[in-house]
Amino acid sequence: MLTKQNIIAEAKRLKFADIGFTDAQPFVSQKEYLLAHQEEYGWAEAVGLGLLAGTDPKNILPNAKSIIVLLESYFEEAFPLKMERNFGRCYLDDDRVTKDGLSLKIKAFRKFLRENGVDSKVPFNLPHRLSAARAGLGTFGNNCVFYARRVARGSSFVFPIAIVIDAEYPRDEPDIAIGCPQWCRNACVAACPTRALKGGGKIDPRRCISFLTYYGEGLTPLELREPMGMYVYGCDRCQNVCPRNTPWMSGEKPQNPRVLAKATDFDLSCLLHMDKPYFEKKIWPHMFYMSADDLWRWKMNAARAMGNSLNPVYVADLIRTFKENSDERVKSMIAWALGRIGNKEAMAGLEKFSQDSKGIVKEEIEQAIKSSAAKL
Ligand code: SF4
Ligand code: SF4
Numbered sequence: 458m459l460t461k462q463n464i465i466a467e468a469k470r471l472k473f474a475d476i477g478f479t480d481a482q483p484f485v486s487q488k489e490y491l492l493a494h495q496e497e498y499g500w501a502e503a504v505g506l507g508l509l510a511g512t513d514p515k516n517i518l519p520n521a522k523s524i525i526v527l528l529e530s531y532f533e534e535a536f537p538l539k540m541e542r543n544f545g546r547c548y549l550d551d552d553r554v555t556k557d558g559l560s561l562k563i564k565a566f567r568k569f570l571r572e573n574g575v576d577s578k579v580p581f582n583l584p585h586r587l588s589a590a591r592a593g594l595g596t597f598g599n600n601c602v603f604y605a606r607r608v609a610r611g612s613s614f615v616f617p618i619a620i621v622i623d624a625e626y627p628r629d630e631p632d633i634a635i636g637c638p639q640w641c642r643n644a645c646v647a648a649c650p651t652r653a654l655k656g657g658g659k660i661d662p663r664r665c666i667s668f669l670t671y672y673g674e675g676l677t678p679l680e681l682r683e684p685m686g687m688y689v690y691g692c693d694r695c696q697n698v699c700p701r702n703t704p705w706m707s708g709e710k711p712q713n714p715r716v717l718a719k720a721t722d723f724d725l726s727c728l729l730h731m732d733k734p735y736f737e738k739k740i741w742p743h744m745f746y747m748s749a750d751d752l753w754r755w756k757m758n759a760a761r762a763m764g765n766s767l768n769p770v771y772v773a774d775l776i777r778t779f780k781e782n783s784d785e786r787v788k789s790m791i792a793w794a795l796g797r798i799g800n801k802e803a804m805a806g807l808e809k810f811s812q813d814s815k816g817i818v819k820e821e822i823e824q825a826i827k828s829s830a831a832k833l
Contacts, residue, residue, distance in 0.1 A: 459573045461626045464525065467569045471562045474530040474608040474615060477592025477629045481514040481521035481621060487584045488512040497661050500672065511582030514621045518578045522625040525577075526585075526592040527566065528605060529559055532614035532705065534713035537720045543762055544723070544744070545667060545691020546614065549716045554742045558715075563618060576623040589617035593629035596636025600645035600695035601660045604636060612705035613696050637701065645695035650684035654695060666692035670758055671746040676786040676817070677761060679824075682793060687762040689728065689755070690744050719743065725766075726774045728759040730781075753784040760787065764794025772798055776806040788814075789821040796825025804829060 461478065468476040491498050491509055501508050514521040536549050552558035563579060570577050586603040589595060594617065595606040602613040609615050635658050646654045653664035662668050669681065670690050677685065688694075696702055721727070722739040731740065733749050740755070747754055756778065763771035772795065779791045792810065795803040804826070811822045 459570070459575060459624070463573075464570075464626070467566060468527055471566055473527040473562065473566075473618075475528040475594055475605065477526045477528075477589065477594040478626050479524045479526065479588060479591040479593075479628045479631065481518075481523055483513040483515075484584050484587055485512075487587055497663060500663065504672070507582040508584075511580060511584065514580075514583065517580040517583060518576065518621045518623060520576070520623040521621045523622050523628070524583070524588050524592065525620045525622060525626075526589045526594055527563075527618040527620065528589065528594055528608060529562075529616040529618060530605075530609045530614065531559075531616055532609070532612070533710065534716075535710040536713055536716050540716060540720050540723060541693070542687050543689040543725065545688070545693050546696075547616065548691050548744050550713060551743060554745050559616070559618075563620075567620070570620075570622065574624075578621045579618065580621060583619045583621065585617040585619045587633070588619040590633045591628075591631045593632050596632055596634050597658050598645065598699060598701060599635055599637050599643055599656060599658055600649075600654055600699065601658055602696060604701055606632070610704040610708070612702045613699065614702070614705060641700055644698045644700065648694055648698040650686060650694060651681060666694070671751075671754070673754070676789050677757065679793075682761055682790075683765060683797075685761060686765050689725070689758040689762050690746075725759045725763055725771065729756055729763070729774055729778050731755070753787050756782065756784070756787045757790040760790040760794045764790075764797035767798055769798055769800045769802070772800065772803045772806070775803070779806070779810060785816070785818055788818045792818065792821040792825045796829040799829040799832060 465476055488509060491512070498508060510516045514524060531550065532546055536546060540549055550558060552560050567577050589603055590597065595604045598604055598613060603615065603617060604613045605611055605615045643656055646656050651664045651666055653661050655661065666685050666688050669677065669685060670688060731752070733752065736749055736752055760775060763775060775791045775795055779788055782788060792807060795807050807822050807826050811819065811826070814822055
């Protein structure tokens with residue numbers, strides 16, 4: 458029979474940052490919270506995330522006895538700045554499709570368990586962060602993110618991986634609390650551009666930029682376009698401003714070679730012009746929450762980011778894509794972006810497009826011309 462010490466030693470050998478144990482009792486408070494906030498989380502059930510089912514480990518493994526939580530420190534190496542501007546860090550080296558990084562470690566860990574008579578499941582819908590807090594691995598922040606206790610200098614740049622097993626081990630001391638210092642005046646809440654954070658560790662996920670970038674429906678409403686800034690997929694703003702992350706963020710790190718190698722593929726211009734084969738080969742294997750049917754959303758997000766960059770270098774790309782693209786949502790956002798950049802070339806493009814456009818696209822063009830003129 459494997460001892461807890463044997464399992465901890467294997468986690469260390471596989472270079473997981475930390476490990477903790479908790480029991481397989483249902484997450485009652487989480488279930489109650491989800492049921493009471495169906496308006497905010499109903500979408501998650503609708504897209505098949507099964508969050509409610511995930512609150513009982515026995516729905517995942519009928520003979521569940523314990524949960525092992527591994528911590529992966531995903532920001533050990535530096536990411537190219539241009540990638541950090543447009544994408545949440547946790548998605549930059551995500552191998553859930555390619556299965557050539559973290560997945561190999563999890564596979565090896567489960568093989569070790571299996572070879573020693575322990576059955577395991579790695580559910581996607583178990584409350585991972587809450588499992589990690591219950592296993593004593595860290596605390597929450599007011600930004601709803603999980604912070605490590607012993608590793609990554611107490612930062613939030615860790616993934617908890619919850620593994621349900623059919624063997625019983627003594628649980629570690631739970632610490633389900635918000636661990637923010639008293640003196641921090643909710644910098645995260647103030648910095649959240651879309652007011653998704655409500656304070657006290659509460660969030661309206663539907664207002665979070667991460668959600669909006671990959672699940673937002675239709676043309677992004679005007680009032681969210683500037684606040685969403687240059688993020689195309691995910692958002693790290695509430696983690697970047699957090700003083701609990703300063704020690705880890707300020708340390709020197711070597712470059713992450715895998716992310717560096719694909720950075721050019723993720724240029725805003727490439728995203729704006731990409732076709733289905735490009736998306737399926739270069740983008741989807743790394744960022745897969747949107748399917749090829751959602752190329753319009755990728756392009757709309759890229760156009761918004763270009764507009765918010767205020768960088769005239771993107772005007773030619775925007776004009777070309779307006780001409781080549783037939784999707785109203787993409788064309789509308791391009792009109793907005795050209796108006797936001799607002800140089801001579803952009804305004805000339807808008808005037809020209811105005812003559813041949815109709816409906817919502819024409820309205821967006823007229824609004825862009827008006828707003829840009831008001832700034833002069
Ligand atoms: S990830 Fe961005 S949008 Fe979401 S809560 Fe944090 S700051 Fe707000
Ligand atoms: S910014 Fe302040 S309140 Fe927000 S998570 Fe960090 S320490 Fe906590």
